[in-house]
Amino acid sequence: MYRTILVANDGSSGARGALLAAIDMAKRDEADLHQICVEEHLPHYAALMGEVIEAKEEAKEFFQKVIAEANAAAAAQDVRLTSHVIPGHAVETIVTYAKDHDFDLLVIGFTGHSNIYGRIWGGTSQNLIRLAPCSVLVVK
Template identity: 35%
Template sequence: MPSTILAAFDDSPQATAALRHALSTYDDASIRVLYVNDPRQWAGSDGIDGIFSAEKAFERSQEAANEIIAAATEIAAEYDVEITTAIEVGTVAETIITYAEDHDIDHVVLGSHGRRGFRRFLLGSVAQRVVRRSPGSVTVIRERTPTAE
């Protein structure tokens, strides 16, 4: 039975490199791409007349999430690979781990850090938590996006 690979994707250079790694390395596997829409990132959204609107912030974040997933689909098309995509709302590391558990993921591939403000300098606190708690093996990609093959 082919394995199921989860590529956590946020459109950062590291996540793009991780997705490209998964697509080029696991050619006989089922590839799932997950974007986590983290509510903690919505707080900076401007609202109507300067007033924060959770509903508007969520709508904007979902639009951005759909664009990010579309980018992942375009990258997969470069490799002629069909992927399964998902957008989940939650904190990033915990959502990746829960998704991996709930979907019988055999292997997780993710970037060493994504684009999460100052947290990106902590050698990917998200990556560290996923490595420690993932139900399966994890590959962490550190390099920048390679060119398409």
């Protein structure tokens, strides 16, 4: 049984499967369920300040949609979901958050948005499995 479950959600179909699995487990175990969305891609060298503002607004709208969809899926199963959007590198941010908040389980999708790079260099899921401070469930 798990007390606290963290699901990583980048809005991909793999993350959607992980979310649904996490909701089922949270309902079964009556666990606290949290989701983390990592905002990674802002321009490093923007020519104009407007580019940064535009990128931030796009990210905000994207994650609002991801959170709304996740909240609807959780509510349909009478599960309370707490969402967190945190800027940073996906692996480092998720591992640090899981450690700092003492989660029992991290639920992740096997593939996310960076599917091709993951096959060549080793993906986010592989690094999370290796570095997470808790048990990890990978949903295919």
